Amino acid sequence: MTSTQLVEVVAGVLVRPDGRFLLASRPVGKVYAGYWEFPGGKIEPGEAPYAALVRELQEELAITVTAATPWLVQQFVYPHAHVRLRFYRVSAWQGEPQAQEGQQLNWQTPGQLDVAPMLPANTPILRALSLPAITALTCAGELGEDAVLAALPARLAAGLSLLIVREPDYARDQLASWVARLAELTRPAGCRLLVNAEPDWLAGWPVDGVHLNSARLAACRQRPDFAWVGASAHRPEELQHAAELGLDYALLGHVLPTASHPDAPPLGWQGLACQLASAGPRLPVYALGGLGDADLPAACEAGAHGVALMRGAWA
Ligand SMILES: Nc1nc2c([nH]c(=O)n2[C@@H]2O[C@H](COP(=O)(O)OP(=O)(O)OP(=O)(O)O)[C@@H](O)[C@H]2O)c(=O)[nH]1
Numbered sequence: 001m002t003s004t005q006l007v008e009v010v011a012g013v014l015v016r017p018d019g020r021f022l023l024a025s026r027p028v029g030k031v032y033a034g035y036w037e038f039p040g041g042k043i044e045p046g047e048a049p050y051a052a053l054v055r056e057l058q059e060e061l062a063i064t065v066t067a068a069t070p071w072l073v074q075q076f077v078y079p080h081a082h083v084r085l086r087f088y089r090v091s092a093w094q095g096e097p098q099a100q101e102g103q104q105l106n107w108q109t110p111g112q113l114d115v116a117p118m119l120p121a122n123t124p125i126l127r128a129l130s131l132p133a134i135t136a137l138t139c140a141g142e143l144g145e146d147a148v149l150a151a152l153p154a155r156l157a158a159g160l161s162l163l164i165v166r167e168p169d170y171a172r173d174q175l176a177s178w179v180a181r182l183a184e185l186t187r188p189a190g191c192r193l194l195v196n197a198e199p200d201w202l203a204g205w206p207v208d209g210v211h212l213n214s215a216r217l218a219a220c221r222q223r224p225d226f227a228w229v230g231a232s233a234h235r236p237e238e239l240q241h242a243a244e245l246g247l248d249y250a251l252l253g254h255v256l257p258t259a260s261h262p263d264a265p266p267l268g269w270q271g272l273a274c275q276l277a278s279a280g281p282r283l284p285v286y287a288l289g290g291l292g293d294a295d296l297p298a299a300c301e302a303g304a305h306g307v308a309l310m311r312g313a314w315a
Contacts, residue, residue: 007081010053011040012068012090013129014097016107021129022097023115024060025104031080036106037119038087039097049086057093062100067092070303072128073280076121086280087125089300128284131249133296133306135162135286136313137196138182141169142259143314145178149185151314156189164211164230165195166310172201179205192228199224209248214238220245232288236279243282251308252276254289255299259311266290269302276303 014022023036039060043052054065068090075084099105106115111130118126136155140148152160163186165179179195183206186193192208195201199210209228212220217231217238223246230249231242242250254261255272267275272287279285284305287295292312299307 005082006075007083008043008049009040009083009085010043010049010056011038011085011087012053012057012065013038013071013087013125014057014090014093020107020109023106023108023118024099025106025115026119027102031078032119035117035119036115037122038125040085050088053088053090057090060100060103061095061097061105063093063095063097065090065093069300070276071281071305072125072284073282074121074124075282078121083121085121124282127248128305131284131305132159132161133300134160134293135164135249135306135308136160137164137166137288137308137310138178139166139310139314140178141167143311145181148314149181152182152185155313156185156191160189160191162192162194162228164308165193165197166211168196168213172197175201176205179207183207194228194230196232199226202226212247217242217245223247233285236275239275239279239281239283239285247283249284249286249305250281251286251288252304253287253308255287256290256295258290261289269298272299272304273302 024039026033026035026037039057041056043049053068057063057065068088071089072087097105113126138148165182167175167178170178175197183193194209194211195207196211196213202210209226210224212231214232214234223229229247231247233239233242233250233252239250252275255267257266266289276285286306286308287299287304288308291307291309296307
């Protein structure tokens with residue numbers, strides 16, 4: 001085999017209701033033996049990726065997958081092969097995973113990995129796993145700051161860990177004081193606070209990162225120097241650009257009719273699924289636009305990482 005041949009691989013991220021996910025060590029005799037990976041393996045000629053996933057997890061873990069959704073796609077050039085990995089999130093299965101090939105199994109907590117070494121292609125996958133299923137965007141310009149602040153404690157108590165400040169009509173000073181008010185609540189709760197603004201504005205602000213609108217994303221040539229960076233996208237090419245910059249997530253929409261874009265037609269769930277399938281997203285994508293908490297299963301079914309809520313977060 002040469003490194004120019006593309007080897008198609010599927011891998012399953014088994015996630016338990018408590019959020020822990022399963023890793024397996026590669027057995028003796030395989031390349032990278034002893035490295036940790038997500039269970040899976042090569043797609044056979046003519047085999048559909050989902051069928052390959054079901055087969056591999058049956059062979060390696062003796063479980064039957066009953067619910068799995070497409071998630072991220074990674075390409076990586078190893079000395080032994082150039083691989084394209086299709087990661088699925090597996091949320092339901094029959095049977096208890098049991099190692100069938102001499103591998104070790106270990107359930108891990110997102111953001112607190114305690115096994116090593118990991119297969120190098122999987123580093124972005126681990127970071128993606130530490131992002132929540134639901135994120136929220138502020139819209140104080142429309143609802144008023146007090147309405148957002150009144151609803152925020154319940155959101156934080158429910159586990160909100162990524163809040164994006166989006167106030168397109170705020171001047172810089174107004175935005176700075178709004179961010180400071182929000183940080184008083186988000187910081188103690190361990191919720192990351194990102195701001196949709198010029199990256200230069202944020203020096204010294206109590207924030208964890210920046211969110212680029214689609215115009216800033218288009219103009220961006222290098223990842224801004226923040227711990228967390230996300231972007232708004234409307235097309236697969238923009239998702240591609242965000243991935244090339246090494247951004248942490250993207251928002252894609254709008255999926256359903258929304259007051260923010262009254263004149264543009266929504267993507268709909270099928271349009272979202274088509275865009276994600278054609279992009280083969282290398283970074284987690286949140287569905288955005290007219291959504292509420294109850295839309296999370298539909299978003300994941302379409303291949304999104306989760307949902308981004310705007311008005312729906314503060315009702
Ligand atoms: N299963 C799996 N493979 C991964 C992951 N990450 C990653 O880079 N890979 C790469 O994808 C390829 C998977 O091939 P494999 O050797 O596991 O395939 P397989 O189970 O069909 O075994 P085989 O070697 O007997 O054909 C390897 O090059 C491996 O290094 C991962 O998380 N899970």
